[in-house]
Amino acid sequence: GENVGLHLPTLSVQEGDNSIINCAYSNSASDYFIWYKQESGKGPQFIIDIRSNMDKRQGQRVTVLLNKTVKHLSLQIAATQPGDSAVYFCAESNTGGFKTIFGAGTRLFVKA
Amino acid sequence: KAGVTQTPRYLIKTRGQQVTLSCSPISGHRSVSWYQQTPGQGLQFLFEYFSETQRNKGNFPGRFSGRQFSNSRSEMNVSTLELGDSALYLCASSFGKGTNTEAFFGQGTRLTVV
Numbered sequence: 001g002e003n004v005g006l007h008l009p010t011l012s013v014q015e016g017d018n019s020i021i022n023c024a025y026s027n028s029a030s031d032y033f034i035w036y037k038q039e040s041g042k043g044p045q046f047i048i049d050i051r052s053n054m055d056k057r058q059g060q061r062v063t064v065l066l067n068k069t070v071k072h073l074s075l076q077i078a079a080t081q082p083g084d085s086a087v088y089f090c091a092e093s094n095t096g097g098f099k100t101i102f103g104a105g106t107r108l109f110v111k112a
Numbered sequence: 113k114a115g116v117t118q119t120p121r122y123l124i125k126t127r128g129q130q131v132t133l134s135c136s137p138i139s140g141h142r143s144v145s146w147y148q149q150t151p152g153q154g155l156q157f158l159f160e161y162f163s164e165t166q167r168n169k170g171n172f173p174g175r176f177s178g179r180q181f182s183n184s185r186s187e188m189n190v191s192t193l194e195l196g197d198s199a200l201y202l203c204a205s206s207f208g209k210g211t212n213t214e215a216f217f218g219q220g221t222r223l224t225v226v
Contacts, residue, residue: 034215043218044202046216101157102154102155104154
């Protein structure tokens with residue numbers, strides 16, 4: 001497959017703290033990046049996206065940072081809540097390609 | 113508006129059989145992508161359809177096929193099922209035109225091959 005499976009990295013944070021989830025993408029030609037959240041038994045849910053002409057984009061409690069030089073993407077969640085516990089996937093795509101490649105995912109545990 | 117609907121939610125098949133999964137996209141969306149999700153390999157892209165045409169394909173054997181109808185509904189078929197095909201199959205829909213836009217996922221079909 002195109003995203004090699006590994007054991008899922010896990011991030012454990014205290015409720016109220018900020019979380020940072022990191023992702024390295026593979027294709028220099030990718031120009032559209034998305035973060036998804038997947039809760040148990042559900043399909044991935046869109047959180048936030050960013051295009052390659054930006055290096056930062058903010059949503060409600062979430063911020064995505066893009067560093068094209070090192071092909072790195074991060075998701076910052078402010079004031080993490082128990083409801084944020086899920087697996088988070090980064091995904092890359094390129095305009096016109098319509099083929100989205102997902103990272104392996106990071107499991108976020110929020111301790112109350 | 114209604115989200116992406118996948119049917120059935122759960123399926124058990126025997127090795128060697130074939131299976132057809134269905135995906136109804138969000139109204140107005142013309143792109144449907146299919147993914148296979150397994151614990152060992154994560155989310156892997158199968159193929160993407162737009163206006164009844166396959167626009168992109170992942171690295172899966174020919175046993176995996178799909179199609180899209182004029183109403184944008186899509187089906188994927190897996191023939192000669194193998195134990196390793198047991199997975200959650202997800203479809204996602206988007207407008208799919210011009211620059212990439214947000215894709216919405218269904219809840220998936222959990223396929224178990226025994």
